[in-house]
Amino acid sequence: xxxxxxxxxxxxxxxxxxxxxxxxxxxxxxxxxxxxxxxxxxxxxxxxxxxxxxxxxxxxxxxxxxxxxxxxxxxxxxxxxxxxxxxxxxxxxxxxxxxxxxxxxxxxxxxxxxxxxxxxxxxxxxxxxxxxxxxxxxxxxxxxxxxxxxxxxxxxxxxxxxxxxxxxxxxxxxxxxxxxxxxxxxxxxxxxxxxxxxxxxxxxxxxxxxxxxxxxxxxxxxxxxxxxxxxxxxxxxxxxxxxxxxxxxxxxxxxxxxxxxxxxxxxxxxxxxxxxxxxxxxxxxxxxxxxxxxxxxxxxxxxxxxxxxxxxxxxxxxxxxxxxxxxxxxxxxxxxxxxxxxxx
Numbered sequence: 001x002x003x004x005x006x007x008x009x010x011x012x013x014x015x016x017x018x019x020x021x022x023x024x025x026x027x028x029x030x031x032x033x034x035x036x037x038x039x040x041x042x043x044x045x046x047x048x049x050x051x052x053x054x055x056x057x058x059x060x061x062x063x064x065x066x067x068x069x070x071x072x073x074x075x076x077x078x079x080x081x082x083x084x085x086x087x088x089x090x091x092x093x094x095x096x097x098x099x100x101x102x103x104x105x106x107x108x109x110x111x112x113x114x115x116x117x118x119x120x121x122x123x124x125x126x127x128x129x130x131x132x133x134x135x136x137x138x139x140x141x142x143x144x145x146x147x148x149x150x151x152x153x154x155x156x157x158x159x160x161x162x163x164x165x166x167x168x169x170x171x172x173x174x175x176x177x178x179x180x181x182x183x184x185x186x187x188x189x190x191x192x193x194x195x196x197x198x199x200x201x202x203x204x205x206x207x208x209x210x211x212x213x214x215x216x217x218x219x220x221x222x223x224x225x226x227x228x229x230x231x232x233x234x235x236x237x238x239x240x241x242x243x244x245x246x247x248x249x250x251x252x253x254x255x256x257x258x259x260x261x262x263x264x265x266x267x268x269x270x271x272x273x274x275x276x277x278x279x280x281x282x283x284x285x286x287x288x289x290x291x292x293x294x295x296x297x298x299x300x301x302x303x304x305x306x307x308x309x310x311x312x313x314x315x316x317x318x319x320x321x322x323x324x325x326x327x328x329x330x331x332x333x334x335x336x337x338x339x340x341x342x343x344x
Contacts, residue, residue: 001272003313004173004199004281006085007138009344010047010317011040012286015324017071018051018091019099028056028071031322037078039329040321043341047084049285049317050075051091051143054122058094062118064125072130080136087175087317088126089140089285094118098144098181100217110150116157120164131169138173139165140201140285144182151179155191162195175283177201182285185250187271192278199315200275203286204305206267207236207259208249211301214292215325218247229289229297230259230304264308272312284309288319288326295336302343318344 016032040048056068072088079086095115097104109115123141130137141161145154158176165174174197178186184202205211210229212218220243227239233256240248250256250267257263265272275282287305289298302318309316320326331337 001276001312002279002281004138004175004283004315007047007087007173007283007315007317008313009045010049010087010315011043011045011321011328011341011344012049012051012317012319013075013322014051014320014326015322016050017056018053018089019324023055032075034074034078034081036321036329037075037084038082041082041084043338043344045084045341045344047087047317048075048079048321049087049089049140051089053092054090054094055092057125058122060094062094062121069129076130076133076136085136085138087138087140087285088130089143090122090126091143093122093142096142098146100219106146107150110153110157116160119157120161123161124164124168127165127168127172131165131172134169134171134173134197138175139169140175140177142176143285144203145177145179146181148179148186151186151189154179155189159191159193162193162198166195171197173197173199175199175201175285177203177285180246183249184268184271185253187282188274190274193280199281199283200271201283201285202271204264204267204284205287206249206264207233207240207251208247209236209240209243209251210293210297211289213290215290218243220244220247226292228294229301233258233263259304261304261307261311264305265311268308268312268314282312282314284314284316286319287316290325291327291330292325295331295333295340299336299340299343302340306343316344 058064096109178190180186182203214223214225240251322329328337
């Protein structure tokens with residue numbers, strides 16, 4: 001299976017230019033600095049995935065915000081200096097947000113041509129600005145499409161966006177994922193492409209009852225719930241009954257083995273098969289364990305899932321570098337930070 005070369009071992013910079021309650025200049029200038037990029041490079045990682053929301057880059061009427069691009073420019077310069085690469089991930093676009101705490105309609109974007117034109121225009125601006133450095137910057141179209149019903153509509157939008165980007169960035173990698181919050185099971189539903197510089201992406205937080213234990217934003221999750229890794233699949237399934245079927249993820253899929261690398265390999269099998277059939281790289285844009293879990297369990301989980309990533313050459317970016325309830329650098333013991341990073 002082909003690899004997404006140079007984007008194999010990464011980490012997300014969530015909470016900086018996206019999903020941030022603080023939108024002050026001070027936040028943007030201090031949350032991530034060149035020292036952070038230098039530290040990420042020192043961990044042996046080869047790239048950062050940079051989630052960015054449209055509100056940083058354009059006004060509500062679509063007028064570009066030139067100052068917002070300066071933070072992306074800075075990050076790119078730091079990456080160049082420290083020998084790593086960058087994935088520019090449009091996390092939220094005008095008219096669409098995956099955020100479960102944002103109660104806006106999750107389907108209207110996929111049927112509204114005016115909203116889609118805003119999306120294409122933003123991507124043309126981004127491609128024109130950063131498409132000249134394909135050796136340093138890759139583009140991810142949109143984060144986490146939720147509703148399965150929009151799968152075909154999203155495929156059409158994604159293919160159109162790729163064509164528009166190619167007018168300005170003929171050599172850049174372009175990445176796109178599918179529905180059900182970018183679940184790995186949605187990869188076979190993605191449109192087939194002939195472009196050799198396109199990759200499929202998915203997110204993996206399985207078992208969600210473990211990686212999101214105690215998470216305040218997960219409906220049905222008690223704040224004091226804790227569970228270790230590994231555990232039996234039956235225990236994970238029993239605990240997952242408190243969550244909706246959609247949230248529980250793939251833990252209820254039949255014929256899954258007990259926890260370990262085989263569990264993840266079986267879970268990824270449909271995606272692996274379609275990637276092999278279509279000769280297209282796979283990339284896991286998010287995977288991680290909430291800070292409420294114990295550190296030993298975090299490391300064991302990362303060891304198992306990354307063994308499968310390594311076996312099949314799947315690129316990935318851990319969620320998250322800093323804060324957002326998943327931050328590597330928020331682990332008090334730096335030796336544990338580095339032990340975890342070594343698995344990634």
